[in-house]
Amino acid sequence: MVAWISLPRFVAVCCVSLAVCFPVAAAPLDIMVEDAAEPFSKADGTGYANDVVRAAFAAVGVEVKLNVVPYSRCKALVLEGATSACFNMAWDPAFEGKVKFADEPLYRALGVYFQNKAQPLKVHSESELAAPLKVGIVKDYEYADTAMQTLKRGVAFIPSRTEQISLRRLAAGQLDAALVISNDLQGSQYWAESAGVARQVNVAFPSTHTLVFIGFSLRHPQGMWALEQFNQGYKLIRNNGTVQQLRAKWSSPAK
Template sequence: MVLADFKEMAVEARLKVVPYSRCKYMELSSQVAACFNMSWQPEFQGKIKLAARPIFKVSNDAFESINAPLPKTPDGQCILPPGTVVGITRDYEYSAQVMALQTSGGVFENSLSDLTSLQKLAARRFQAAVIMSNDLEVRNRKAQQSGTEDTVRFAFNCGLVNSTIGFSLSHPDGLRALDIYDEGYRRIEANGVLERLRRRWFPE
């Protein structure tokens, strides 16, 4: 979608696939003009500006071991007992509900990816793992990808955040690229290109 957005504006964009933590570091240090997928955090103030429209919404989901289920509230709130070891992915931006787990005594342990967190959860190295899924994929997709779908499962939701592309305010091309991207998004949404891309990626 990002490439189609810039193409609509007759601009060639080059993508480089790197771990998200490196992507964010490169943008904060002005090595690249933009990085995705990002969700707003206070640390971005004055450094990164997000695109006007989200690419998708990200669900912050707590997963549990099937053989060691988590205690749950009757109304499914995002609450865990103090001392619960929770796997998260390093440098991801999480919802306020997830961060409240740490404030209330949860012990956060970093993994390199959501897939690694699920594998550690399956191995009982974590008691819970917070996994990101978006509104264009099934919630259990990463469990399938990590080979843990028979040992872990969704427990409860810990909120939604918007995820999009962020542009560096200090990179010489950052603000110009942001203006181009926002206008390109408006155009591909209006002319049907965005909807066709979504149908192609995620056919019903």
């Protein structure tokens, strides 16, 4: 005897079968990225670090969506476990048990102190900085231990939204110095030119190097899986020359 089923039931059975045979594509992995760290992560979502992160995940077949936000928000969300990852981060003891960095850094950064040419600093090294000096920094950035030691000597850190704002405040005489994160793709003078104050300020002396990473949340359900995928992907793009190609792209004077 032939068994008949209704058309709606037949359609439902077919849909279930197709869903089993052809699974729905996974949603892109949401990652937070800061918006004011040129040339690594720019406000328009482009940058060397952005390219590296996308390429690393693409190498292992993971699609990512980069959400561009101020660094303070990026940092807060990954610490809360509200996002799987954030970059560009340097280590801070506050991350212990909350954030785990990738195996390899995205890049190396160097802090440099700018001074006002009309009111130059009377000291010649970071180790001499002390009260009552006011030094401009970027809100919620992590700085090298040597820079943080100046706080114990009475230096006041004055936060701003971006490096450019900090340098403009220095040029206006509101600060004694500005601690700016430099890098080997642009050089130190880039920020002063970007801020439009290259004639009013110059580099006084360096701080020390820091390594900058993508950090993954230990609290987010996808955090550790995303970390594993990134580590695998980064090794692939480092070994096949992609990382060097991206460095060359963003080292170009045109950038």
